[in-house]
Amino acid sequence: MVFGLKDFLFKGGARSPANLPEDVRQALADWRATKAPALDGPHFHTRYVVIDIATSGPRAAEDELQGLAAVGLPNGAIQPADAFALDLSAEDADDAAVDRRLTAFLTYAAKAPLVTYHGPFVAGFLQRAFKERLGVDFQPQWVDLAWLLPSLFHEKSMVTLPLDDWLEMFGIAGSGRRDTMANTLMLARLFQMLLVRATGKEIATAGKLIEESQAATFLRRNH
Amino acid sequence: MxxxxxxxxxxxxxxxxxxxxxxxxxxxxxxxxxxxxxxxxxxxxxxxxxxxxxxxxxxxxxxxxxxxxxxxxxxxxxxxxxxxxxxxxxxxxxxxxxxxxxxxxxxxxxxxxxxxxxxxxxxxxxxxxxxxxxxxxxxxxxxxxxxxxxxTQYIASLLNQSRQQLQLQFAQRASEQQTLNSPLAGIGSRSPVSVAPETPLRAALESMSKAGVGSLVIAGNDRKPVGVFTRSDLLDRVVLADLPQTAPISQAMSPAPFMLEEHATAYDAMLAMATNGIRHVLVTDAEGKLTGVVSERDLFALQRVGLRQIRQTIESAANVEALQQSAADVRQLSFNMLAQGVGAEQLTQFISVLNDALTRRVIQLNLENHNFDGIEWAWLAFGSEGRDEQTFSTDQDNGIVFACADEAAVDGLRQRFLAFALGVNKDLDRCGFPLCKGNIMASNPQWCLSLDEWKEQFSQWIRVPQPEALLNATIFFDFRTLFGKAELAEAMRRHLLMQTSSNPMFLRCMAQNALDVEPPLGKIRDFLTDLEPDQPGKIDLKKYGSRIFVDVARIYALATGVHNTNSVQRLRLASKRLSIRDEEINAVLEGLDFIQLLRLRHQYLEGEPGRQGDNLINPDNLNELDRRILKESFRQARKIQTRLKLDYQVH
Structure with missing residues (x-):
């Protein structure tokens, strides 16, 4: 399966929608037609989706996306009922099934703002997968913890740090290796803490938080 | 769709x-x-x-x-x-x-x-x-x-779990001390005498005689046992069977011996002996090779310490030396009971029962040199001993009461009792009950009093409740007869209860005194561990724990006319008379029980052999469960203090 997927994902370039199974095409059309949720309400009323991915290596252009794990925070809380896990290295699915699973993620996320650590890295893999596999130009709103954390918790660090350093500073480090979902849950907890801090700094809506994330990324990259 | x-x-x-x-x-x-x-x-x-x-x-x-x-x-x-x-x-x-x-x-x-x-x-x-x-x-x-x-039973369920953990912890210790749970690898003979099956009978018997053993294992070259030969086989299988001394041992042995692997327990061996009617069990490694022999006698040795035997030994001890051994046995047995998960209430009472027996025997032995015929007197226990709440580390708190109608004869009689008491105090010390540092002992003329003197002493403390009187009340009002005329102590008790019930001011002072010390609960941290300046990081579980319960129990007992001295019984009975709900008082008692259990455990686990254990624990060393229960137990202490505060309007 992995090889088949590789052929599709990493050699073929953008896939023509005509080759997609009918149900996938229909679902994608529905997804495109849905309106993205408003981002001007308080964080508590915004559903964020925290995501982490598993890859075969660091380069989005060459390495494979092996899986993703996501949890939704519909009201600032991590809800077990609002979670999603996709393992692409499993060998039990045919191509149509893989198409359906990737599409299912789009339906699950429902255009909510995505929260992750090192947004460009995650975005790169997702963009390529959705492009090559489904012909979708995946451009969600990103909240990047890697850049936001030093921006909002500058008393802890002024510069970007490896994730584990942040976890340790916040005292929420678990022991041992984490799988993708465990990592996502850690990110979600950092994000919960960050939301409280952001609200305190009058970054009270998702829209503002996304702006802040973009600004932090830009400023810190360039200055 | x-x-x-x-x-x-x-x-x-x-x-x-x-x-x-x-x-x-x-x-x-x-x-x-x-x-x-x-x-x-x-x-x-x-x-x-x-x-x-x-x-x-x-x-x-x-x-x-x-x-x-x-x-x-x-x-x-x-x-x-x-x-x-x-x-x-x-x-x-x-x-x-x-x-x-x-x-x-x-x-x-x-x-x-x-x-x-x-x-x-x-x-x-x-x-x-x-x-x-x-x-x-x-x-x-x-x-x-x-x-x-x-x-529904928050604290009780936590306590249960803690006891189970404790049992596990002690199972380890207990096996080190060779109980029936210990593996056979550590019991009996490690280098059993063995011979090959073809060894002539005479040579086999010689090696038995030379090694001074009663049994012989017959094993092949691979060290796998094939039979056993014991002295009793000598009669049936050799002498009566007319077997020549040149015959191979294999003809005389009992074949197919009973074997257990090394990791089987002494209990397994005992069961096997009882079921199969055998006296020896061979111990082998995983490959079936002989590594030892366990005999019935080895197993009896493990069981040396038993409640009945200890009592019998104490009651028939001929001298203090014999009692010293029994005192050590009492200690050992209480440890084993602690290991089996017996609760603190039962355990402290059990220790008290055996210590009582021991003290009585010491008194009897000393009475051989003193004659008090025709005089009514009693040996009293005070403090924790008087309350049946002894832990492993308890020093002596005792006194004597005697009846003497003739006032002029009191002092002469006192001298005779003092001489006798000195001997008892010294012997008790030798048996592991250290002399009381505060000299609360029968050999102190202050605490060797006639019935009338005791009554007067009690009345005086109650009339003038000064700090020293209040302190004494916390020790002397918890008295119990250990030996002699129990009626004398009962007369003291009736007098005491009558006096306290007609002096509400006294109980209020006692309450005030009892509220001086608070449980060490922090507002932000779990525990306050800096209350003892010379013991940073530690909590005195007696001073800031059990004593709070004990003090409150005493006051309510005096207030409600409860005759018992044991704190648990006092609280149970007093709470009935005060219409305190059962659940409420049970939670309090469980709190007390846990603190006592921690003290016992600490004294046992941390105490160095031969030294008095203390009551100082470092809460950081407790596991999470125990910390939580300890916290809850302290809350219960605070709860009954709050009640006392309200009942006696102390602020």
Whole structure:
């Protein structure tokens, strides 16, 4: 399966929608037609989706996306009922099934703002997968913890740090290796803490938080 | 909806379920580390993990309070610290402030009853909580026996778990001390005498004689046993069978000997002997090669210490030296009982019973040199001994009461009792009951008094409750007859209760005194560990723990005319007369029981052999469960203090 997927994902370039199974095409059309949720309400009323991915290596252009794990925070809380896990290295699915699973993620996320650590890295893999596999130009709103954390918790660090350093500073480090979902849950907890801090700094809506994330990324990259 | 769309829907549902399972799995990993969840069934954990959401509360933020309306969640602290503060006026039944940490939950009462919380819960550190919606909480209560028990009998269920842990911990120790649980590898002969099957009978008997053993193992070159030969076989299988001394031993041995592997326990061996009517069990390694022999006698040696035997030995001891051995046995047996998970109340009473027997025997032995015929007198125990609450480290607190109608003869009689008491005090010291540092001993003329003198002494303390009188009251009012005329002590008791009931001022002073020391609960930290300046980081479990209960018990006993001296009995009986609810007093008693258990355990585990153990524990060294119970136990101490405060209007 992995090889088949590789052929599709990493050699073929953008896939023509005509080759997609009918149900996938229909679902994608529905997804495109849905309106993205408003981002001007308080964080508590915004559903964020925290995501982490598993890859075969660091380069989005060459390495494979092996899986993703996501949890939704519909009201600032991590809800077990609002979670999603996709393992692409499993060998039990045919191509149509893989198409359906990737599409299912789009339906699950429902255009909510995505929260992750090192947004460009995650975005790169997702963009390529959705492009090559489904012909979708995946451009969600990103909240990047890697850049936001030093921006909002500058008393802890002024510069970007490896994730584990942040976890340790916040005292929420678990022991041992984490799988993708465990990592996502850690990110979600950092994000919960960050939301409280952001609200305190009058970054009270998702829209503002996304702006802040973009600004932090830009400023810190360039200055 | 078309079937195609259903296929996408199906995929999404499956992947959502997969995600949910993993999130729930992470919650379960947390739950498994904490009581009572670690004892709950897989289904119950699953229910909790599927429904509980994880929420963050920054330091300083309120989580739930009286103003939040009916409680919608059961909160379980994942990490951080939460402070509970009672809203409004302090009532008798609750603490005013307490701090909760990871693994603790709230507000159990309110969420069960579906009412607003009476406390305000505030995060004092950054805190993550699992929040289980009220309806799922109720489902869990209804479906999980463990969880229900936990919520309804919070402290009792924790205590039970702690006892089980204790048993495990002690099983280790106990096996080191060779009980019936110890593996055969450490028992009996490690280098048994063995010969080959073809060895001539005479040579085999010679090697038995030379080694001075009563049995012989017959094993092949591979060291695998094929038979046993014992002295009793000599009669039946050799002499009476007319077997020539040149015959190989294999003809005389009992073939197919009973064998156990090294990791089998002494108990297994004992069972095998009883079932098969044999006196020896061969011990082999995993390959079946001979490594030892365990005899019936080896097993008896393990069981040397037993309650009945100790009592018999004490009661028939001919001298103090014999009693010294018994004192050591008492200690050993109490340790074994501690290891078996016997509760503190029973254990301290048990220690008292045996120590009583020991003291009585010491008194009897000393009476051989003194003649008090025709005189009514009694040997009294005071303090913890008087209350049947002795721990492993107890010094002497005793006195004598005697009846003497002729006032002029009192002093002469006292001298005779003092001489006798000195001998008893010294002998008790030799048996491991150190002399009392405060000289509260029968050999002190102050505490060797006639009945009238005792009554007068009591009256004086009660009339003029100065600090010293109050201190004495806490020791001397807990008295009990160990030997002699119990009627004398009863007369003292009647006098005491009459005096105290007609002097309410005295009890109020006692109450004030009892409230001088508070349980070491911190407002933010769990425990205050800096109360003893020379013992930083430690808590004196006697001074700040059990004594609080004991003092309150004494006051209520005196106030309600309870004759008992034991604190548990005092509290039970007094609470009936004061119409305190059973659940309430049971929680208090469990708190006391746990603190006593910790003291016993500490004295045993930390104490150096031959040295008096202390009552100083470092709470950081306790496991999480024990810390929680200790905290709850201190809360119970605070609770009865609060009641005392209200009852006696002490502020």
């Amino acid at each position: 078309s079937t195609e769309q259903q296929a996408i829907g199906q995929a999404e549902m499956e992947l959502r379920q997969q995600g949910s399972r993993r999130v729930a799995g992470s919650t379960q990993n947390f739950l498994k580390l904490h009581a009572p969840f670690d004892k709950m069934t897989v289904e119950a954990l699953q229910l909790f993990a599927d429904k509980a959401q994880l929420t963050f509360y920054a330091a300083g933020s309120e989580i739930v309070g009286p103003d939040s309306g009916n409680v919608r969640f059961f909160y379980l602290i994942e990490s951080g610290k939460v402070q509970a503060r009672q809203a409004g006026e302090v009532t008798v039944t609750e603490y005013s402030i307490l701090s909760l940490s990871a693994g603790e939950s709230f507000p159990i009462g309110a969420v069960t009853a579906g009412r607003p919380s009476t406390n305000t819960y505030t995060a004092v550190e950054d805190t993550f909580c699992y929040q289980l919606p009220a309806e799922d909480f109720l489902t869990l209560m209804a479906t999980s026996r463990e969880f229900n028990l936990f919520c």
